[in-house]
Amino acid sequence: MNTTDAWIRERTGIVKRHIAADDETTLDLAEAAARQALDAAGLQSNDIDLIVVATTTPDCVFPSVACLLQQRLGVTNSSPAFDVQAVCAGFAYALSVADNFIRAGSSTTALVIGAETFSRILNWEDRNTCVLFGDGAGAVILEASNEPGVLSTHLHADGRYAELLHVPNGVSRGYDVVQQQEAFVQMRGNEVFRMAVRKLQEVVVETLAVNNLDKSEIDWLVPHQANIRIIAATAKKLDMGMEKVVVTVHDHGNTSAASIPLALDTAVRDGRIKRGEKLLLEGFGGGFTWGSALIQY
Numbered sequence: 001m002n003t004t005d006a007w008i009r010e011r012t013g014i015v016k017r018h019i020a021a022d023d024e025t026t027l028d029l030a031e032a033a034a035r036q037a038l039d040a041a042g043l044q045s046n047d048i049d050l051i052v053v054a055t056t057t058p059d060c061v062f063p064s065v066a067c068l069l070q071q072r073l074g075v076t077n078s079s080p081a082f083d084v085q086a087v088c089a090g091f092a093y094a095l096s097v098a099d100n101f102i103r104a105g106s107s108t109t110a111l112v113i114g115a116e117t118f119s120r121i122l123n124w125e126d127r128n129t130c131v132l133f134g135d136g137a138g139a140v141i142l143e144a145s146n147e148p149g150v151l152s153t154h155l156h157a158d159g160r161y162a163e164l165l166h167v168p169n170g171v172s173r174g175y176d177v178v179q180q181q182e183a184f185v186q187m188r189g190n191e192v193f194r195m196a197v198r199k200l201q202e203v204v205v206e207t208l209a210v211n212n213l214d215k216s217e218i219d220w221l222v223p224h225q226a227n228i229r230i231i232a233a234t235a236k237k238l239d240m241g242m243e244k245v246v247v248t249v250h251d252h253g254n255t256s257a258a259s260i261p262l263a264l265d266t267a268v269r270d271g272r273i274k275r276g277e278k279l280l281l282e283g284f285g286g287g288f289t290w291g292s293a294l295i296q297y
């Protein structure tokens with residue numbers, strides 16, 4: 001392919017990424033992340049009364065990854081389980097849905113996962129996309145509490161931009177077997193880049209305003225990991241030094257819905273993020289969809 005390691009590092013910040021083994025699926029990655037989250041929270045499977053999986057690369061048309069995962073984990077309490085599809089903003093969407101279930105009193109303990117095998121929808125001959133994406137999964141557990149936790153979530157979409165970043169066919173339109181590229185990600189990268197910067201800047205300003213917070217009160221930015229230059233632009237808008245930004249794009253590439261929980265997990269486990277700190281999560285993806293969450297960890 002006509003590309004270089006130097007171009008990829010310089011234009012994206014990606015140094016390495018992970019590709020699922022041939023016999024591994026999104027469900028396998030989701031299960032591994034879910035089990036780590038259950039361990040970290042000291043919970044048993046049947047404590048979970050809601051599973052929301054953010055994914056654009058499910059194992060099957062149906063059942064959802066969430067239902068398959070419920071069975072894998074041995075959750076037998078008949079609680080709801082479903083997938084949310086908002087591509088790279090998927091984790092923000094799933095977190096918001098679970099938070100609202102808890103706020104409404106419908107759930108007490110929610111397992112929220114971002115899991116993707118984007119490698120399966122890449123055209124490995126398209127240098128505009130195939131150098132960017134990787135596979136992975138990350139999970140969090142939300143519990144009902146009187147203590148502050150998810151302070152607010154903010155979701156947006158604008159379907160007018162659908163064709164700038166899409167897999168243009170699917171179940172209902174059918175797959176064009178002659179034009180195989182129709183089953184793979186297509187992106188007008190530069191236009192997506194500019195819109196991502198603009199909409200992420202807007203949503204972080206919105207998040208601060210709704211919470212009556214000053215920029216300086218955010219301890220950590222935990223952004224979607226698409227491109228180091230998009231991340232840096234959002235940090236600049238917040239007047240945050242990069243030492244306050246969790247960056248994993250060099251290790252994971254763009255894992256779509258998995259990227260925010262993978263970044264969060266990395267910084268919690270290495271001790272950077274501490275209890276009580278304020279985290280601003282944000283993501284932008286196909287649709288377009290974008291969103292944020294302000295969290296007191």
Ligand code: UT7
Nearest residue numbers: 003007011088127128131189190192193196226227284285
């Ligand atoms: O996660 C969901 C949202 N997705 C994103 O946020 C991705 C947003 N987009 C991006 O991150 C960037 O637009 C890319 C990394 C995809 C591309 O970077 P860019 O700085 O916007 O490059 P460009 O598209 O403007 O292309 C610059 C040049 C072009 O060549 P010419 O026309 O200047 O001769 C491209 O053909 O770089 C060329 N190019 C490449 N060269 C080597 C594009 N892809 C490659 C490649 N290797 N893989």
